[in-house]
Amino acid sequence: MFVEIYRRLSPVIRATIDIALSQQPFPHFFHRRMKSFKDLSFIKATEILNILFYGFLPIFHQHLQHDYLGHFALYICAMRLFHGRAILGPRTSDIANDLIMKYYHDFNSFYDGLENFVLHLHSHYQSQYRMYGTFSHLGSFGQESLIGYIGSNRKGTTHQGDIICENYGIDLMLHHQIENICSCTNIADGPFDPDLNFDFRSNDSVINFHNTECTCRSIKCCLRAFRRYAVKQRVYHSLTYNRRQKSVSYFVRYYSKDNSTSYFFGKIVMFFKYSNSNCTYALIERYPVQDERSNSNSKKIYTPTTNAPEPECFLCRIIDSGEYVIVQRSSMKRIYDDSAEIMVYGQRTEARIEHRGTREECRRVWGNKEEIHKLKGRDPQYDSDIEEDVDLNEYDEEPTEILTCYSSRDPQYDSDIEEDVDLNEYDEEPTEILTCYSTSKTSTKTFAPQRKRTLVESSITINSRSSISPKKTKHNDFEKEIQVLPNDILNDEENNKRCLTASSTSSIIQHIDALFSSVRRENEKQFKELSKQIDRKHNIDSIDLSAFREPGNDQARDDVIHDNVNLLRIRGKNVGDYGRQVLRCLYSREELLVSILPPGGTQYSRKPLDIVRFEKFHDAMRGKYRIADHYYDEFYNKLVRPKLVDFLSDERKRERQKQSTNSLSSQSSSPDHNLSF
DNA sequence: CCCTCCCGGAAAGCGATCTA
């Protein structure tokens, strides 16, 4: 079909369509790009599917006649209905069958000689759909697997074919018709993929939760861990699910029952079910979150953890040099939690904020630090000691573990989810997210100096939300929470995507890393190109051949004889000229016209020049210019080979020009011959 | 006019890397 439709297009339109197909971008989960029609024989089934479902109509409607396009659209719509979920309910297969039969009926009006058995099989798709469900659930690999299993485990019988047929017959009887197409295609909501080896005792939050909820002593009997959880057919992963790869589907935004306007972000450590309550919980490592909009009246958006007025000055220690500077607020380019970008001698420099306050306060703190420094008398080690002391003091503060508990049957929950939270701004300026929200280890590693971190002890308060002390929040990498999972963590798909992508600081950091590495790669590539050009333009022209010679090696050269000619006696103006003359001596003109340089390759239509004689060429080159053995490869590949490649190419070019000139002259000299055509 | 050299783009294969 594709071939027939493609055949009806002009070459220009074919080229346009091929480009459009090959350049069509897809979301990452498609895994395959569309291939152009000219490679149709190499296209795989999933690529055909992509073209059929997503590429054909948007691209071909500009080039194909509308009646043809409409007819083929019947097929596409029918196949999409057969392939996907029962989006039209129980009548899905009926509607699809109507479309496919209409397509079948009108087929001979549009195509000649293509009404084959395969086309007829389309009329049976409806019954197949009813018996076995949507086509996306079918595959040949299961049958291959079964056949392979029987083949490798056969015992005592040679009638394997009969056994397979019998098994399929039984299967057909058992599954003659699926009672509910919709139920067959739905993913059951709830936890799945149990993690039987999860060690609940390694997690204090879970232990505390269990101790609060249950009086029994065996935590393993009460709790059951799961790696994944389905909410409205959308699967969420946890950190215990190892096959999540680069997916961020373990990162969620969730709301407080008490305060629907505030939301949190976190990574799902695992899901677990508590036998007594029939609820499923998620253990979440929470990121501290600052709602930017709620603090829009306050300028202090980068220091969300205190309510003090904006400090006038900052005492900063430059990370690279260790120098202290006092910087005014206006000179701070960016401020993270405890680090900042400041302008020093016109350059952006990363510094650690040691103190915030008035200029006098900063000076006093600076003076104190210098005094301590003098007393200690060891600069670099001392600095790190101070840092550690500070950090450890911070962790001495009270733990800030919080538990919020929602009922999965809470009718208020859906309305709790806000749609108007504007996360788009985060998409535009991902670094702003880092400055405002990220205190994760990853971000600290990237944008702030490394700090020694210690997880605080966990404590759980059931059904209550203590007011989060911003100061305390600042010091934790994550806060671990246990969330009861309602049937929908997030309300709609768009919201999911926004939350999962825009809020995931780790993915943003990865993105920035990728950007940096791509810039670095681009620079390296350009540098390489530039070096190559410089080599060509300057070095090779003025290259000093002595660089390739063995120092002090002035021994006599062995003659290289070919057809009684000593190749070393040939004189050339330069290396290239000499090489060309030697090739002309070693090979006939015909050989030069139909050959390429050794070693050649199977991908090339022309065969390489005779290798035995080409060795003589190497000997002559080596002897003529006294090239050291270990330099000869570089000498040949850099200086000689490019010239010889062009030489062979130009020889063929000259031959073509010669032949075209001859044919023109012969045509002009014998006009009668022209008439014979 | 011939020859050499250079340039850019297309096409193809190969190896490394990634992914399901």
Added chain:
DNA sequence: TAGATCGCTTTCCGGGAGGG
């Protein structure tokens, strides 16, 4: 582990500049 993708290398080709 097979297949997809990407970067790299090489050939091939057309075109053009410049020198002898």
